[in-house]
Amino acid sequence: MVVRGVRHSLVFPADIVRPVMADDQTPRPPGQPDDYPSGAGQGWTALSYLVGGMLVWGFIGWLVDQWLDTGGVATGIGFVLGMAGGVILVIRRLGTPT
Amino acid sequence: MFGQANVLAAGQAEFPPSVEDFYLPSILPWGAHDSYWVTKFTLMIWIAVGVLIIFFLATYRNPKLVPTKKQWFAESIYGFVRNNISVDMIGHQGVRFAPYFTTLFCFVLVTNAFAIIPLFQISPNSHIAFPAILAVISYVLFNYIGIRHHGFGKYFKHALIPPAPWYILPLLIPIEAFSTFIIRPFSLAVRLFANMFAGHMLLLVFTLGGFAMLNANAWLAPVSVVSWVMTVALTLLEALVIVLQAYVFTVLSASYIQGALAEEH
Amino acid sequence: MDVLAAVNGSTAAIGYGLAAIGPGIGVGLVFAAYIQSTARQPESSRMTLPYVWIGFAVIEALALFGIAFGFIWAK
Numbered sequence A: 001m002v003v004r005g006v007r008h009s010l011v012f013p014a015d016i017v018r019p020v021m022a023d024d025q026t027p028r029p030p031g032q033p034d035d036y037p038s039g040a041g042q043g044w045t046a047l048s049y050l051v052g053g054m055l056v057w058g059f060i061g062w063l064v065d066q067w068l069d070t071g072g073v074a075t076g077i078g079f080v081l082g083m084a085g086g087v088i089l090v091i092r093r094l095g096t097p098t
Numbered sequence B: 001m002f003g004q005a006n007v008l009a010a011g012q013a014e015f016p017p018s019v020e021d022f023y024l025p026s027i028l029p030w031g032a033h034d035s036y037w038v039t040k041f042t043l044m045i046w047i048a049v050g051v052l053i054i055f056f057l058a059t060y061r062n063p064k065l066v067p068t069k070k071q072w073f074a075e076s077i078y079g080f081v082r083n084n085i086s087v088d089m090i091g092h093q094g095v096r097f098a099p100y101f102t103t104l105f106c107f108v109l110v111t112n113a114f115a116i117i118p119l120f121q122i123s124p125n126s127h128i129a130f131p132a133i134l135a136v137i138s139y140v141l142f143n144y145i146g147i148r149h150h151g152f153g154k155y156f157k158h159a160l161i162p163p164a165p166w167y168i169l170p171l172l173i174p175i176e177a178f179s180t181f182i183i184r185p186f187s188l189a190v191r192l193f194a195n196m197f198a199g200h201m202l203l204l205v206f207t208l209g210g211f212a213m214l215n216a217n218a219w220l221a222p223v224s225v226v227s228w229v230m231t232v233a234l235t236l237l238e239a240l241v242i243v244l245q246a247y248v249f250t251v252l253s254a255s256y257i258q259g260a261l262a263e264e265h
Numbered sequence C: 001m002d003v004l005a006a007v008n009g010s011t012a013a014i015g016y017g018l019a020a021i022g023p024g025i026g027v028g029l030v031f032a033a034y035i036q037s038t039a040r041q042p043e044s045s046r047m048t049l050p051y052v053w054i055g056f057a058v059i060e061a062l063a064l065f066g067i068a069f070g071f072i073w074a075k
Helices: A013-017 A040-068 A073-094 B003-009 B040-059 B069-090 B092-113 B129-150 B152-160 B166-216 B218-261 C011-019 C021-040 C042-073
Strands: none
Touching: A040 A073, A040 B166, A040 B218, A040 C042, A073 B166, A073 C042, B040 B069, B040 B092, B069 B092, B069 B218, B092 B129, B092 B166, B092 B218, B129 B152, B129 B166, B129 B218, B152 B166, B152 B218, B166 B218, C011 C021, C011 C042, C021 C042
8 A cells, every 4th residue: 555655555643643743854854865974975976985995905905925936025015005995986976065 | 481590699790791691591492502483582572562452452442532541652652653763753654654663663672672661671672683683674665665656767867876976986886886775784783782782791791791890899898889870861862762762763764765765856 | 222212003094083073073064054144044054954964974085084094004
């Protein structure tokens, strides 16, 4: 059935019985979800891009190191590249104003 | 559960507490070594599930238009999760997910709350297994929702390809993949686990430390009392952490589902 | 030549400690600016939030380098 414009297959009483309680005054107009997760989600995303970038490319750099036996240089390059990649990702995904 | 305190009071301090203190004795079979299938944790999980089912069933037995007190309480919880978490993060499609988020929030809240309730005094979430399963459920859910909404190939294209010029994409795509598909579930589980583990460990340190000091030298009694006052203060802090971690787990799950459903670029 | 004084231990640990000062102050400045600007004009909070993440990412990069190179350069 359709409740307030959204089709549900299973409707819970709290969604019908208490329209006043349900309090449809959400701060943003319903309809379009936001482009970015807000607040806490963005913070953890930024941190995970930075740390993840460093880990992934550091690991790839370490593998190259083991293969070519360059004694640590490739790992260092991997860390720096990964960090640069992480920063670029944060700027592109979270840094463009809506 | 009184074993440790009794041993301490008898004069053998088990200070400092270690990871071994998190392995509780087996209940079925009673006292067996290395058998962890039925312990206090199992009972706590069953009690949590029972409490939640009975609570929501009983308060919604005969719903009235002007709510009774219990009905209002249950509706407040559902309304809070639905409005401030589901609809805020996902938009009006969020109503579909509100039951899952309410269950998740209430379950994490109740199991976390066992950390400060007398006679239980440890949270099942201080073993990595329980947060791990909850994180896996959220992980499978947001990926499934994304794949069902966008189609299999388009979902991965949308999730993995950031808005950047084509020549640096090879640098960025492994980072995106790692961040979205590995760090997300891992961090969901570890965040909850680490908070509960650390909270319980702190309470253990201050409680057992008070006993250990008392057993070492009777003149240290005032310092022991200070240690126990710290335990009370930390219990209050733990209450805050309990609610906050339940909220953060649910909000992040909602945010991942929102990311999977977003139409962009 | 006689050794008159010596310091034993890990200079990587000292290096990491020194490296953590700058980013700590920097991230504090970024979030302090965001909180102040939101306090002065709350409607601007959504507009300035992306710049918070840019600033945080660039500054935190240096802090994370500190950790990583602390392990690489430790003896």
